[in-house]
Amino acid sequence: MTEKTIPVGCTEDPAAEHDHEAILRLVRRELPTDELLCDLADLFKLFGDTTRMKILFALMESEMCVCAIADLLGMTQSAISHQLRILKDANLVGNRREGKTIYYFLSDDHVRTIVAQGFDHLIEDYTENGERKEEP
Amino acid sequence: MTEKTIPVGCTEDPAAEHDHEAILRLVRRELPTDELLCDLADLFKLFGDTTRMKILFALMESEMCVCAIADLLGMTQSAISHQLRILKDANLVGNRREGKTIYYFLSDDHVRTIVAQGFDHLIEDYTENGERKEEP
DNA sequence: CATTCATATGTTTGTCTGTTCATATGATAG
DNA sequence: CTATCATATGAACAGACAAACATATGAATG
Secondary structure: OOOOOOOOOOOOOOOOOOOOHHHHHHHHHHOOOHHHHHHHHHHHHHHOOHHHHHHHHHHHHOOEEHHHHHHHHOOOHHHHHHHHHHHHHOOOEEEEEEOOEEEEEEOOOHHHHHHHHHHHHHHHHHHHOOOOOOOO | OOOOOOOOOOOOOOOOOOOOHHHHHHHHHHOOOHHHHHHHHHHHHHHOOHHHHHHHHHHHHOOEEHHHHHHHHOOOHHHHHHHHHHHHHOOOEEEEEEOOEEEEEEOOOHHHHHHHHHHHHHHHHHHHOOOOOOOO
8 A cells, every 4th residue: 555655635546436547648738848837937936026026017117226226115225136136137127337327127028918917817806806805 | 324224325315416316206106006016926926836837737728626636747635735725715716526526727817818928928038049048 | 546336246044935744624435 | 324535724844035234346436
């Protein structure tokens, strides 16, 4: 019984009554590679932080220098700089130098479309459920 | 100098030469509320995990029971169940009972559009930079 | 060339979160 | 009503990560 250490919860026996073989074959055929799925999750992870989201929204209005963003969000220049580096490594933002100050800007319109998509989902949730979900 | 403990990096003096007041006013006016920005980040956070991303892709093909997903991803039933709960709390998936087994499905087409948007961005990155960025 | 301003970076710390293990619920069959 | 299958849940542990702090780079100005 403990010979293969397969997770509990579902019958290990291939010939069990509860059979998902058909569906598994179908889904396995259509599922993208692990690498792509990972990259995709990593992309969305960038949008999954409040600070970065704020930065992106700010840059949608105008290019900004680091200390302006820090001022806007009421956060350390260091914190903003770290986040900007992450966004830049992912090619979501670019920067240009002008004397001492460095201006950051959105490098892509994908950012706008991706964020807009999530925005729509949220708004629909808000209107569907009155104000906020699970309330008496 | 240390009277207000304002982060270093940018001049604290409101009348400093490096002036972002104009831009700050503009951006502050257009920036959504903190609550909305948080909710938006929380939404994207859901897509920011490989396991959840795989589950969502699988459910795009067909509704599936928990143990089928666990089998597909080679993971514990418990792990899958925990993630499904998170997705269900966010109304991204729903479930229905059929005897002992419980089938999960996408509750929304938003999931498809959101994921597709990220997908497009990735694909474009892939083709733009040959195969993968930063290589000799 | 020394100083100052704007930004970047390395390190540390505290928090969040995904997985595992053990156990509980809930439904069906005998 | 007991045993078993499918799933859910609670607690604990480990890894990831964002913010803070201190410090380094790099440009401009006198």
